Amino acid sequence: MRTLLIALWLFASGAHALEAAIVEKLAFGESDEQVAAIAALVAAGDEKAAAVLQALAEGELQTAGKSVLIVKGEEATDAVTGAKVAPLPAEREDVIANNRLRRELAGALAGLKLISPQREIRLAAAKELAGGADAAMLPLVKKALEKETDAELKSMLGQIAAAMELKDGSKEARIAAIRMLGGSNNPNTKMLLLSVLEKGKDGSFAEPDEEVRRDAQASLRAVEGRLAWGERLGILFTSISLGSILLLAALGLAITYGLMGVINMAHGELIMVGAYTTYAVQNLFRAHAPGAFDWYLACAVPAAFVVPAAVGMLLERSVIRWLYGRPLETLLATWGISLVLIQTVRTIFGAQNVQVENPGFMSGGIEILVGVVLPWSRIVIVLFAAAVLTGIWLLLTRTRLGLFVRGVTQNRAMASCVGVPTPRVDTWAFGLGCGIAGLAGCALSQIGNVGPDLGQSYIVDSFMVVVLGGVGQLAGTVYAALGLGFANKLLEAWQGAVLAKIAVLVFIIMFIQKRPQGLFALKGRAVEG
């Protein structure tokens, strides 16, 4: 069968125009002849041939007397010439494809897609073939390889061809293929190379030639090395991504807890409020300005800052203010606030999770290696976290509010004496921390579901970041967030997500033993007490 096909291919390979004889064989011939005709059409490898095969697959190929027509609804074209046939001949018969023919047809069509003018179709076809292709496709693949101009597709096709050569080619062809595979970064090639080195049950190698095996070893090492790098890059990126999310979640706490010493258990819920604000803004855009939907974040980011900040300032004025200096009471009261906030959101938006859609530019991602995709949404969040961090840093070091906050933090009485309006500074600083929590919520809404319980899952993590980083230090918070991100992801790759999380928590508990003040604590003069 295979030899027959190849013979036919040799016979037909010169033909560039669609030959009437082949089409006729396809339409009128016996089963064997039809199969040969399909192979010939594949080998012709042009669009007309593809059209004929497509028509056959979809039952649109009909015969009228001697001529072969492609009938689409009420219109018909001649399969050989491509000319319009009108009027539609009354006497027509369907060309019936039996099961065997259908099988051949499916493979052939997949192959033909390789030369489709549309890149996506070619890519899809190549991906399909990369999973495992029939040797009969080799000529077609080679042909497509010659024509292909896209670098990515070219390398994929090259690999596919190499894989095929490995199975059936001559020794030289196999060695060439193996060397070619050595340049790949596709996990599938690793399997392929491994199969070359495999031993059969009787102890003999699948690949009889030792030279070929040696080359295969070398190529395998090269591929494995590259794959390992890809994996490392992937982990690196997800670590940075997780770290920046932790950082966003913890930055607000670094201000309210770290600088002001207010233990705000409702911090997670302010993140949640920020996420829901984003959701509300998104809905407004969808309802009133669908054309500008891609720009809704431009409105949502400020809103996600202002709303939680306002909630925070209100809370500071009404509850937290009265509990300064009583941290345990503050803890309980703010926990109560968190419960009220959760239930309020449930009442307004419902208990179900809601979906926040990414703007267009945030969907998709960059594929740095096969299987390693950096989603745009995560890249944007990393950049966003960096921007927020810079903003806070500037605010604390370059503005009057920042000066006041630092002053009040270090010596409340003295700051008050030199005329700093300490109560107002408290309110503003607390609002700032809550606003930043809201920004974290806005970011989180872009990568996951938004629900009333969103905050609860971040509160323990964000406190761990602040505790680990040390109180009163932005730098500590940054290092702790990134460090925890890395630790989590590295352990996750090794032991799974839950154990990783537990290990990190246990580590923090142990760490606090050694350095109760965290990574970056100021060593103060011992205070009386």
Added chain:
Amino acid sequence: MVAMEESLGIEPAPERPSVDAAADFTRAIEHGRPDFAHGVILYLDDISVSFDGFQALNKLSLAIDVGELRCIIGPNGAGKTTMMDVITGKTRADSGTAFFGQNVDLREMSETEIARAGIGRKFQKPTIFENHTVFENLELSMKADKRVRTALFAKLASDERDRIAETLRLIRLDDAADNVAGLLSHGQKQWLEIGMLLMQEPKLLLLDEPVAGMSDDETERTAELFVSLAGKHSLVVVEHDMAFVARIARTVTVLHEGSVLAEGPMDRMQNDPRVIEVYLGR
């Protein structure tokens, strides 16, 4: 004066070996009680402490004799409180040595162990147990076996009650014995803290500004008390009230910028030009 001394009960309390022998897990006691045979009770040598670049103590050396009453003066930031922190184990010295007697290395010990070895401390701001009664404050600080097991089943023996009553009279709080300590006046709190210190029966007393907030009358009585304690106990008093220092001091040490600037009798110190420059002259 003599009558007062008797009422003070400042005779060295009869040694009660049962207590010390039972306190078997205190290193200081396990590895030998402090040895004062050479007449020195406290020996600091070359102690340095710094906080974030601020040199709180700078190669401080100081020796206190058994039974001595030493006053320490110096301007704010001279390192007086830090020195007490180092002696009591609250702050660790970066370098230098600190010995209690000949043989007890204070730098190796926790606050609790140091207190059990026989060093008592009064803080600058009176720290008492504000929610306990005056009586209970004294009960808790009384020299006794201070382990968990004993505390769970402890019952006050009658001689212990007597000792508390005695101290109550001494600090003139016998009428307020059942009052909550937090409601006392500042001066009374100072006295209560001194009373608690005495209940501990320490060999060395560190007193940080003991007369701050006291009336003249109270200050005078405190002076009398300290003078009468000296000899049986060793006292180190940090005080800003120069009149008080002059009233009680035999030897005065002047600290400046973390080290000893001068040391000697009060009148000589008052006329020392260096001292006048950094402190008294201002």
Added chain:
Amino acid sequence: MGPIADRIASAIARLYGARGWSTLAAFALVLFVMFPLCNLVVPPGNPFYLSAYWVTLVGKIMCYAIVALAMDLVWGYTGILSLGHGLFFALGGYAFGMYLMRQIGSDGQYRANMPDFMVFLDWNEFPWQWWNSDQFWWCALLVVLVPGLLAYVFGYFAFRSRIKGVYFSIITQALTYAAMLLFFRNNTGFGGNNGFTDFKRILGIPITIPETRMALFAITGATLIAALLLGRYIVTSKFGRILAAIRDAEQRIMFCGYDPIQYKLFIWTLSAVMCGIAGALYVPQVGIINPGEMSPANSIEIAIWVAVGGRGTLVGAIVGAGLVNGAKSFFTQAFPEYWLYVLGLIFILVTLFMPKGVVGLWSQWKNRSA
């Protein structure tokens, strides 16, 4: 009177005055006489009949009250706010739950002599944690040992490095959070998400019959009273005064020659053990234990029971546990959507306006009217 009788008499006098003891006796009368009579003897339909619902509810609340007592000892008296007491409670529950699971025998859905979830996971033998778990005495021992050991080890490290205040609270919260994640895993060997349920027997006796329920109820009541008296003994001893002194001025207590670590460790471990026992009593009455019990929210609720009742009063802890949980079961049935508002407001209002809790208000009111 011999010296021992003497000691006992003085201890009784120390714990409570005449009024206290008679209130306690009345309470015991309600628990041990009224409840059994009204539940078991009085026929259904009679106005004095108490349904199984009430027996279970009050039994459950009494378990919570024991936890609240334990919390009051560490928070109210020693100043250590634990946000992880739910963990010790759940560990006690799981330890005893293992025994109850083994008592199901082959009556589970799969008719295997193994808990259903193990059959479901295709396990052929019990994991090591289940060693000897078919023995009542062993599981009863675990109820005390597991929370106690965990608390001792955790406390030893935490107190030694002088972690206190909010730091300590946050770390205990992380601890229970980590444990919750651990117990959610199927591979941990405790039934994952679903935990243990569908108990059939205890000591061979069917667990759902009214007599068993009443027996468990009475044991819980007796344990609660014992816990109250033990707590009272501790806080009226010199040990208790030292605990309060640690709370108010830890520096001073160290300079007095006490080692606060030992004291904290003792009360902390004791408190955890009390929680474990409460958990073990809770599970057979309520009929389920799952990792949700370890959620940080549950643990922090314990604190509010104590705050509502009044910190540092012991009785307040019991009153608070009763009030909050009574309100909870009322609201979650009548107005489920409002319960979180109510609970949240309790947290806020109690901390702002009732620092001494209900018991504090009560004594204030008594003083004013007197």
